[in-house]
Structures are given as C-alpha cells and as structure tokens.
Amino acid sequence: MKIETIAIHAGNHTDASTKAVVQPIVMATTFERDEDGGFSSGYSYSRAANPNRAALEQVLAKLENGAEAASFSSGNAAGMSVFQSLDPGTHIIAPDDMYHGLRNQLKALFAGILEFDFIDVNDSDVLQAHIKPNTGIIWIETPSNPLLKITDIKKVAGIANKHNLKVVCDNTFATPVCQSPLALGADMVMHSATKYFGGHSDLMGGALITAEKSDWWEKIRNVQTMGGAIPSPMDCYYLVRSIKTLPYRVRGHVHNAQLLAQFLESHPRVDRVLYPGLSSHPQHEIARAQMHAFGAMLSFTLKGGEEEAKKVVNAVKIFTRATSLGGVESLIEHRSSVEGPDTKTPLNLLRVSVGLEHIDDLIADLKQAMA
Structure with a gap:
C-alpha cells in the first residue's frame, strides 16, 4: 500500500x-x-x-x-x-x-x-x-x-x-x-x-x-x-x-516551507537561510538523494544580530512565538534563548515551523516584521 x-x-x-x-x-x-x-x-x-x-x-x-x-x-x-x-x-x-x-x-x-x-x-x-x-x-x-x-x-x-x-x-x-x-x-x-x-x-x-x-x-x-x-x-x-491526514498535511507544510525559504533568501535583512530544499544548503545534494521531500522546518539568521532577531520575533502577527513544531499553525522562536547558556546555536537565529496558513499571509507577516 x-x-x-x-x-x-x-x-x-x-x-x-x-x-x-x-x-x-x-x-x-x-x-x-x-x-x-x-x-x-x-x-x-x-x-x-x-x-x-x-x-x-x-x-x-x-x-x-x-x-x-x-x-x-x-x-x-x-x-x-x-x-x-x-x-x-x-x-x-x-x-x-x-x-x-x-x-x-x-x-x-x-x-x-x-x-x-x-x-x-x-x-x-x-x-x-x-x-x-x-x-x-x-x-x-x-x-x-x-x-x-x-x-x-x-x-x-x-x-x-x-x-x-x-x-x-x-x-x-x-x-x-x-x-x-x-x-x-x-x-x-x-x-x-x-x-x-x-x-x-x-x-x-x-x-x-x-x-x-x-x-x-x-x-x-x-x-x-x-x-x-x-x-x-x-x-x-x-x-x-x-x-490519517499526515501525508496530505505534510505536503502542505513542505509547499509553504519551500516558498517561505525562497522569500527569506532574497530578503536584504536576512543573512542566511537554513533549509535543505535550497540549492544554497551545503548538503542539498544529499537531501535530494535520500529525502522524498525537504520537510517544513527552517531556520534563518539576521544581519542585525541578536537584537534584530528578537525584534523580528516580537513583531510577527500570524506566526506564534512558541516552542515545538509540526502543528497546523506556524511557530517562530529565538532558539538560543530556549536552549540555555551552553547553546551553540547562533544568537541571531530564528527557527520556524511552517504551518498550513496561506503562504501569502505568512510571507506578508514576516515582511512586515522585518520592515
């Protein structure tokens, strides 16, 4: 089957x-x-x-x-x-x-x-x-x-x-x-x-x-x-x-994540986007070879450092500032502050769980948050 x-x-x-x-x-x-x-x-x-x-x-x-x-x-x-x-x-x-x-x-x-x-x-x-x-x-x-x-x-x-x-x-x-x-x-x-x-x-x-x-x-x-x-x-x-709805939900998540990653990669305030579906990802070819689809999680770093990352995460209106992932709603968080003092995660990194809202609304929300 x-x-x-x-x-x-x-x-x-x-x-x-x-x-x-x-x-x-x-x-x-x-x-x-x-x-x-x-x-x-x-x-x-x-x-x-x-x-x-x-x-x-x-x-x-x-x-x-x-x-x-x-x-x-x-x-x-x-x-x-x-x-x-x-x-x-x-x-x-x-x-x-x-x-x-x-x-x-x-x-x-x-x-x-x-x-x-x-x-x-x-x-x-x-x-x-x-x-x-x-x-x-x-x-x-x-x-x-x-x-x-x-x-x-x-x-x-x-x-x-x-x-x-x-x-x-x-x-x-x-x-x-x-x-x-x-x-x-x-x-x-x-x-x-x-x-x-x-x-x-x-x-x-x-x-x-x-x-x-x-x-x-x-x-x-x-x-x-x-x-x-x-x-x-x-x-x-x-x-x-x-x-029972997992295959169809995940495909919707992945569709949104790919488009959101492409938007972020083109944004002037974004330093780097970490998403295996982008050709810029260092292991993109490995991901292509072993994955059926690239998933719906991504992280990105901001050129303005930790302060700007926290400003952006506090300016979103549709994304929810929360830990966890995989739900129908999109989540965003300043990851290093979640992981504690021994974290190796960059201080300017935001982690995103891309949900099932309309992609235009998700892009518009991050666009206004970084404006």
Whole structure:
C-alpha cells in the first residue's frame, strides 16, 4: 500500500461487536482473565498493552516500513528508553547539532552511566576516529534541530555495519512522508509524535520503530512495559486519527516551507537561510538523494544580530512565538534563548515551523516584521 492508504487504514480496526468503522477508545486499565487464568483477548493490564496503543504501534511500524513499533508518552521518553536499554559504560556517538532535550538528557541523567561524544557524524574521518571498543550506537538526527544539517544515512550506516554498531535516526523533522531511514540502513527510527504525527499542538507522544526484532528491541520493550512511560488510550486514539491526514498535511507544510525559504533568501535583512530544499544548503545534494521531500522546518539568521532577531520575533502577527513544531499553525522562536547558556546555536537565529496558513499571509507577516 502507498503511504496515504497506510495512514488511513493500518491503525484502524472495525469494532467486532458494533461494527463501528472507527475503533472505539478502550479506557480500561485491567482486563478480565479467562477461567483457566489466561488472557485470550491478548490484554491483561494497560501498562503492558492496550487496544488503542496496539493500533497506534501498528500504523507507526507500517509508515516506517519497520518490523515493530513501541509508543511512549513523549519523544524524550522514547529516546530515554533507547539509552536505558544500553549496558552501563556503553559509548554513544551523537551529532554536534542535536535536539537539546535529548542532548541535555544524556548530559544530566546518564553522565557516569554512559559515555558519549557529540561530533560531526557526517565527517567520516571524525566519525571513525571516535569509534571505541565500547561504542554501541551512532545516534543521528537529520534534518537536525535547529541548524537543519543533513546526515548521509547510507554512509553512516555503512561505517556502523563495519564496526557492528547500531544506528538510531531521529526522523521527527522529516516524518515518514519525507524520509525513510530504515530503507537507507538505519536500525531504528525515533519520533516525537507530539509534532507532525499529532499535528495540532494538543497532545504528546513518542515512538520507536525497529527494522527487525532482536534481543536489543526486547530490552527496549521491557523498558516501555516496566518503566510505564506510555501514552494514554485517549492520546493513542487521537494520534491514530491525526495520522490519517499526515501525508496530505505534510505536503502542505513542505509547499509553504519551500516558498517561505525562497522569500527569506532574497530578503536584504536576512543573512542566511537554513533549509535543505535550497540549492544554497551545503548538503542539498544529499537531501535530494535520500529525502522524498525537504520537510517544513527552517531556520534563518539576521544581519542585525541578536537584537534584530528578537525584534523580528516580537513583531510577527500570524506566526506564534512558541516552542515545538509540526502543528497546523506556524511557530517562530529565538532558539538560543530556549536552549540555555551552553547553546551553540547562533544568537541571531530564528527557527520556524511552517504551518498550513496561506503562504501569502505568512510571507506578508514576516515582511512586515522585518520592515
């Protein structure tokens, strides 16, 4: 099936008793046992499994063409489950431009338990030089947050295979509509389902999708079940509902992002636009080769420095000054002030999540904000 059909049908099950075409929400925390003590329904306790979570995980796995998916209460919970599944002392190689929530999680919660280096994973020589006997995984994020760096997934996966390492790809910015990391050699994909899967800035969730079932995947499943950082049945229901429109929503986002990036690149007050769909992007050719579409996130820097960036972000009328991304509304933020004192993000950079408003209105809003 094509992705539009998968999105609509893979997470939906006709109710056996009522024949309702939309799967009902099962709020029960526990399920009745059979007379022999078994659970012929397949469900015993909702922390371990729930019909709505099963439906969500089924559609997530099929969207990424993976063997199985595990859903979590947030993207950070999904990422943390990967780190918790590793043996103490395992070394992680991570990108130098990485979502600050997961980077800070490693530094604050796993320091002294795991080892990690933040490097330019696209530089093969640098990557090879940082591989140690205790290295376990290479974490990649492409496009990256907030500098929109593109990682050559095939190249990194090839190096990882030579050293018997696993590659985990944060595919949040791209979504399965724009990029298929498992098909390019990644072993696992992570998503913040809060973003494009949810699509309306009103729920939280996270997901991991594995290329194959393995002992490592079972460890992650155990972390999910025993740790209990799971989405509620209601959140699972709404995620399944939102995913049905994911392919068409993302295409609208991408259309707007390309046009907005082109406008910004031509504006005299803009220093640089970071968007993989522009030929000026340093990894544009890699993006063309491995992405189905270029995504809907972009960043740009202003010639007037931090002061001008803050003036612009405070002058918008349609864009909302807010963190997060992937909703139908366009968001803009001064990113370095969100990331904290150790940020490496340029002080004059604004990050934009391009929404589904009419592109003429979005361009007019940024034009007046920079006037």
